[in-house]
Amino acid sequence: MDQPVSLRERKKDQTRRLLMRTALELFERRGFDRVSVAEVAAASSVSKKTVFNYFACKEDLVLGAGKHHIDEPARAVRERRAGQTPHDAVREYLLTALAERQPMTGLSASPYVRRLQRLIADTPALTARNLHYQQESRGLLAEALAEEGASEVSAALIAAQILAVQEVLAAQNARRVLAGESPDSVYADAVTATEHAFHLLERGLGDLLRRSAATTTYADSD
Template sequence: MDQPVSLRERKKDQTRRLLMTTALDLFEQRGFDQVSVAEVAAASSVSKKTVFNYFACKEDLILGAGKRHIDEPACAVRERPPGQTPHGAMREYLLTALAERQPMTGLSASPYVRRLQKLIADTPALTARNLYYQQQSRSLLAEVLAEEGASEVSASLIAAQILAVQEVLAVQNARRVITGESPDSVYSDAVAATQHAFHLLERGLGDLLRRPHTISTSTDND
């Protein structure tokens, strides 16, 4: 059974959420670069030090909720059962996340998540930090693959391909939700796309989309 959450932990969670929602409001109103951490702290009635007790940097006021996913691919691969491939473990991880409608899959209709996504897309500093976290996730996954015997180059290539699939699928799902489709209506297509994507990884690209040779119909002049 889950352990009950202590009063102290509940208060910490409330403070964390307050800081994140206050920051989002201010960043939307005035722009990310025009709002300081001190102003977020003042608007939340806490000290600047308190903000940094919860968030390592200003960007994490927006990206902090997603940081918990950084090590999840590496953990999914490390903890997979005997007989399962790394890409098989990631397929199961993503299918579970889709079923749970987790925001990182793009299948979230939450207005708060939509606001976060828009701010990140419109703010270079947040986009850059988000890409940095994606790189961290790839590096952690590559480390696990290297531990299992893959060369450094192979581990990096495999990790990049697996996580590129995750990123592409999430963007496709989010695009459909943003244009008005419900997560539930997108879900079956999202599952099919995930299965298709990992099937491609399993088989390799091979001759897929090989351009056919052009057959010349002209004749040489004497």
């Protein structure tokens, strides 16, 4: 059963959301590069130190909400079932995220998420930081692949191919939504594109690292 959220955790979450929304309003109004962390803090009635207690850097005031997705592809690979390849595990993970309209797929209907997407697309510093997180995600996925016997080079190549697919698909979805299409109207095409992309990937990667029924998973060993 889920543990109840404490009052302290609720207050922390409220502060985090306040900082992000205040920052977004200031960044939209004046430009990301023209607003300091101190100004975000003052507008939120907290100290600059408090901001950095919640966010490692200024860019995370925009990108921080999606940081929990960084390790998800690696986790999907580690927890995949018997008979499933790494690329199929990530495909399944992405299809679930599409069905849930998660923001990382580009299919969110949230006006707030769309504002974030526009700001990221229009701000080189945010685009660069986002690329850093994509690289971090690829590194974590490569580690998961190497744990199962892939060489360092093979693990890096496989991770790069799988996550390049994810990034291209998400960018395509986001472009259509930002252009005015509803996430629901894009969904069927997004699923088709995902299936097509991973079909092409599968033809290149084939049965590499397919998990046998005898392999013990991390979930099985808990």
